[in-house]
Amino acid sequence: MITFQNLSRQYASQLLFEVKFSKLYQNIVIICVAVTLLSIVLVSYVNLAISLMCLLITIFLVINSFKNNQPRELQWQPDGSWLIGQKSQQIKAKLQAGSVVTPYFSSLNFKLENNRTLNVILFKDNVDAEKYRQLRVRMKVEGIH
Numbered sequence: 001m002i003t004f005q006n007l008s009r010q011y012a013s014q015l016l017f018e019v020k021f022s023k024l025y026q027n028i029v030i031i032c033v034a035v036t037l038l039s040i041v042l043v044s045y046v047n048l049a050i051s052l053m054c055l056l057i058t059i060f061l062v063i064n065s066f067k068n069n070q071p072r073e074l075q076w077q078p079d080g081s082w083l084i085g086q087k088s089q090q091i092k093a094k095l096q097a098g099s100v101v102t103p104y105f106s107s108l109n110f111k112l113e114n115n116r117t118l119n120v121i122l123f124k125d126n127v128d129a130e131k132y133r134q135l136r137v138r139m140k141v142e143g144i145h
Contacts, residue, residue, distance in 0.1 A: 015076035
């Protein structure tokens, strides 16, 4: 029996796009850090331990977010897998459940071939508008397995 997904794969064009640095993502991180630091200053008079814990969590989140906001290449393969290229290295990956694709941003959860996970957060300024539209259409047609 021929399914809609099999037909879509048969006529699917290759989806390859370069993820660039996102100013929008950077601005969101800066706003979150500013709000957190402001709350730490306000709470610090009450409880120093809570302030230090919030500061450590903020530092961890900022470092993690800047690791995520790096140039990389994503390529959808006709078999449903992805190739993720970063720093002249390509890794095969599978898109996992829990990935979200909206008109404004996407959070793509990948399971890499070495059983590690990678979360790629995309905003509209990360990729070309047409490629972002193609990603949204591909996710609607293919679904997430």
